[in-house]
Amino acid sequence: MRVLIAEDDALLREGLVLLLGNEGIDVTAAVDNADDFLAAVSDRRPDAAVVDVRLPPSFSNEGIRAAVEARRRIPQLPILVLSAYVEDSYATDLLATGAGGVGYLLKERVGKVATFLDALRRVVDGGTVLDPEVVSQLMVRRRADDPMRTLTPREREVLALMAEGYANSDIAAQLVVSDTAVSKHIGNIFAKLGLSPTDTGHRRVLAVLAYLRS
Amino acid sequence: MVVSVGQRRLRAWVAGAFADVRRALPFLAVGLLTGFMSLLLVPVAVLVLLIGWPALPAAARRLRRWAGLERRRLGGFTGTPVAQHYPPLDGPLPDQIRAVLTDPSARRDLAWLAVHGLTGTVLGLIAIGLPLGAISAMLVPFYWWALPADRPVTSPYPVTSWGRALAMPLIALGYAALTLLLVPRLVRWQTTWSRALLSPAAGVRLRAQVAELTASRAAALEVHGTELRRIERDLHDGTQNRLVGVVLQLGIAERALRRDPDAALPLVLRAQNAATDALAELRDVVRTIYPPVLAELGLDGAVAALVARCPVPATVATNGLRRAPAAVEAAAYFVIAEALTNVARHSRAQRAEVRLSTRPDQTLVIEVLDDGHGGADQAAGSGLLGIRRRIAALGGRIELASPPGGPTVLRVELPCGF
Numbered sequence: 001m002r003v004l005i006a007e008d009d010a011l012l013r014e015g016l017v018l019l020l021g022n023e024g025i026d027v028t029a030a031v032d033n034a035d036d037f038l039a040a041v042s043d044r045r046p047d048a049a050v051v052d053v054r055l056p057p058s059f060s061n062e063g064i065r066a067a068v069e070a071r072r073r074i075p076q077l078p079i080l081v082l083s084a085y086v087e088d089s090y091a092t093d094l095l096a097t098g099a100g101g102v103g104y105l106l107k108e109r110v111g112k113v114a115t116f117l118d119a120l121r122r123v124v125d126g127g128t129v130l131d132p133e134v135v136s137q138l139m140v141r142r143r144a145d146d147p148m149r150t151l152t153p154r155e156r157e158v159l160a161l162m163a164e165g166y167a168n169s170d171i172a173a174q175l176v177v178s179d180t181a182v183s184k185h186i187g188n189i190f191a192k193l194g195l196s197p198t199d200t201g202h203r204r205v206l207a208v209l210a211y212l213r214s
Numbered sequence: 215m216v217v218s219v220g221q222r223r224l225r226a227w228v229a230g231a232f233a234d235v236r237r238a239l240p241f242l243a244v245g246l247l248t249g250f251m252s253l254l255l256v257p258v259a260v261l262v263l264l265i266g267w268p269a270l271p272a273a274a275r276r277l278r279r280w281a282g283l284e285r286r287r288l289g290g291f292t293g294t295p296v297a298q299h300y301p302p303l304d305g306p307l308p309d310q311i312r313a314v315l316t317d318p319s320a321r322r323d324l325a326w327l328a329v330h331g332l333t334g335t336v337l338g339l340i341a342i343g344l345p346l347g348a349i350s351a352m353l354v355p356f357y358w359w360a361l362p363a364d365r366p367v368t369s370p371y372p373v374t375s376w377g378r379a380l381a382m383p384l385i386a387l388g389y390a391a392l393t394l395l396l397v398p399r400l401v402r403w404q405t406t407w408s409r410a411l412l413s414p415a416a417g418v419r420l421r422a423q424v425a426e427l428t429a430s431r432a433a434a435l436e437v438h439g440t441e442l443r444r445i446e447r448d449l450h451d452g453t454q455n456r457l458v459g460v461v462l463q464l465g466i467a468e469r470a471l472r473r474d475p476d477a478a479l480p481l482v483l484r485a486q487n488a489a490t491d492a493l494a495e496l497r498d499v500v501r502t503i504y505p506p507v508l509a510e511l512g513l514d515g516a517v518a519a520l521v522a523r524c525p526v527p528a529t530v531a532t533n534g535l536r537r538a539p540a541a542v543e544a545a546a547y548f549v550i551a552e553a554l555t556n557v558a559r560h561s562r563a564q565r566a567e568v569r570l571s572t573r574p575d576q577t578l579v580i581e582v583l584d585d586g587h588g589g590a591d592q593a594a595g596s597g598l599l600g601i602r603r604r605i606a607a608l609g610g611r612i613e614l615a616s617p618p619g620g621p622t623v624l625r626v627e628l629p630c631g632f
Contacts, residue, residue, distance in 0.1 A: 008451075009455045011488070019462060054450070059451060084450045111464055116465070
C-alpha cells in the first residue's frame with residue numbers, strides 16, 4: 001500500500017512516516033501544505049491519503065477542501081482525514097464526495113496503531129470510517145419524542161458502530177456476539193427508526209447519519 | 215469702624231467687579247460684532263429656507279462654521295468647551311437637503327443665529343455704551359463751554375451752565391456704577407443663552423454617546439475574539455499536536471514492543487521527551503495568555519524584572535503609568551520582552567532604556583531605546599511578527615526607527631480606554 005501524507009506539523013509528519021513505515025506501508029510522499037498535496041495526488045497516484053484538516057496558510061479547513069478537491073480530480077481516491085477536534089460538518093463535506101473510501105478521525109487515534117491501521121485499510125477497501133466521537137456527538141443531540149429512546153442499550157451500541165462505518169462482521173466481533181445476532185439487532189433498529197434496510201456499505205452509513213442528523 | 219468695614223467691602227467689590235468688567239468687555243464687544251453679523255444673516259437664512267433649498271446644504275455648512283467659531287469663542291471665554299454634534303453632510307444633493315431639514319442641530323443653529331443676532335447686538339451695545347457714557351460724562355466739564363450755545367451737550371440733560379456741567383461727574387459715577395453692576399450680569403446671560411443654544415440637544419448628545427459606546431464595545435469584543443482565536447490556534451496547533459506526538463510515539467513503541475522488546479526502549483524515551491515538550495509548550499501558551507508576574511507585580515514591576523534579566527545594562531522609566539486592561543498589559547509585556555531580546559541579540563548596544571507612560575487619551579505608550587548599531591529591520595524576525603499581530607489585534611500601533619549607526623527606537627502605542 002502506498003500512502004500520501006499531508007501534515008503541517010513536522011514532528012507529527014515524521015512520526016506518521018515512521019509509524020506507517022514500521023508497519024510495512026510505503027509512504028510515497030509527506031507534504032506540509034494543500035498545494036503540494038494536490039500535486040502529489042496527481043503525480044504519485046497513491047493508494048490512500050492521510051490529511052490533516054488544518055493546513056497553512058489559514059489553518060482553518062484547508063485539509064478538508066484539499067481532500068474534496070482531490071476526490072473531484074481522482075474519484076474514489078481513499079482519503080482519511082485527521083482532525084484536532086470534532087466538527088461534524090467536516091465529516092458531512094467529506095461523505096458528500098461519493099460512495100465510500102473516506103474517513104474522519106480525531107488525530108490522537110493514530111496512537112492506537114492497530115485501530116488506526118484497520119481504519120486506513122477499511123478506507124482503502126472503499127469503506128466509510130467515522131470517529132466514535134463524531135457519532136456520539138450526533139447521538140446525544142436528541143429530542144424528547146425521539147424513537148431513539150425506544151432502542152435498547154445494545155441496539156444503541158450497534159447503531160453507533162454502524163454509523164462509524166463498521167460492517168456486520170466487525171460489529172459482531174467488537175460486541176462479541178454472533179453475526180446473526182447483529183443482523184437481528186439491525187433489523188430491529190431499522191424497524192424502530194422507520195429506516196428502509198440497505199446494504200452494508202457507504203449507503204448504510206449515510207442513511208444512519210442522515211437519521212441521526214435529522 | 216463700621217464705616218471702614220463698609221468701605222473695605224465696597225472697595226473689594228469694586229475691584230472684583232472691575233476685573234470682571236475688564237474681562238467681559240472684549241467678549242461682549244466681539245459679541246456685538248458677531249451678533250450684528252448674525253442679525254444680517256437671519257434674513258438670508260430665512261430666504262434660503264423658504265425658496266433656496268438647493269443652496270441649503272451649502273448654507274448649513276457655512277452656518278455650522280459660523281456657529282463653530284462662536285462655540286470656540288464661548289469655550290475659550292468660559293473655560294468649558296462647547297460640545298458640537300452634526301450628522302455628516304454628504305451624498306447626493308437631495309439626501310443632503312433631507313439631512314439638513316431633519317437635523318435638530320441645524321434648527322438649534324438657526325435659533326441661535328436669531329437670538330444671538332438680537333441679544334449679542336443689544337447686550338454688546340449696552341456693555342460698550344455704559345463705560346463710554348461714563349467717560350464722556352466725565353469729560354463734559356472740560357469742553358462744554360467750547361460748544362456753540364445752540365448745540366450743547368444734551369445727554370442726559372442739556373448742559374448749559376457750570377452748575378450743570380460740574381454735576382456731570384456724578385452722572386459719570388452713575389454710569390460707572392451701572393457698568394460695574396450690569397456688565398458682569400450681561401456676560402453671564404449672554405454665555406448662558408449661547409451655550410444652551412449652541413450645545414447639542416440632550417437627545418442628540420445621548421445618541422452620540424450611545425453610538426460611541428457601541429462602537430468601542432464592538433471594538434473591545436473584536437479584540438477579545440481575536441485573542442480567543444489566537445489562544446485556540448496555539449492550543450490546537452501547538453499543545454495538542456505535541457500530545458498527539460506523544461500518543462503517536464507511544465503507539466510506535468507499543469508495536470515495537472510486540473516485535474522486538476529491545477528496540478522499544480529508545481522509542482519509549484522519545485515518547486517521554488515528546489511529553490516533556492508538550493508540557494513546555496502548554497506552559498508557553500498559558501504564559502502568553504497572561505504572564506503570572508503581571509498579576510503579582512503590575513506592568514512596571516514585571517518590566518523591571520525583565521530589564522534586570524537583560525544582558526545589556528538597561529533601565530526602566532515610568533511616567534504617569536496607570537493600570538491597563540489585562541490583555542493590554544500582557545501585550546505590552548511581550549512587546550518589551552521581545553524588544554529586549556532583540557537588543558541583546560542583534561544590536562551590540564551598551565545601554566538600553568524602556569519608557570512606559572499612559573497618555574491622557576488612555577493610550578499606553580511603550581518606548582524601547584538602545585544605543586546599538588541600528589539597522590534593525592521590522593519585517594525580519596518571527597518573534598516580532600507575533601508581536602505585531604498582537605498589537606494589531608488590540609488596535610495599537612508599532613513604529614521602529616533604526617537608522618544605520620543607531621540609535622534604535624521601538625515605539626508602541628496601545629489604546630486601553632475601551
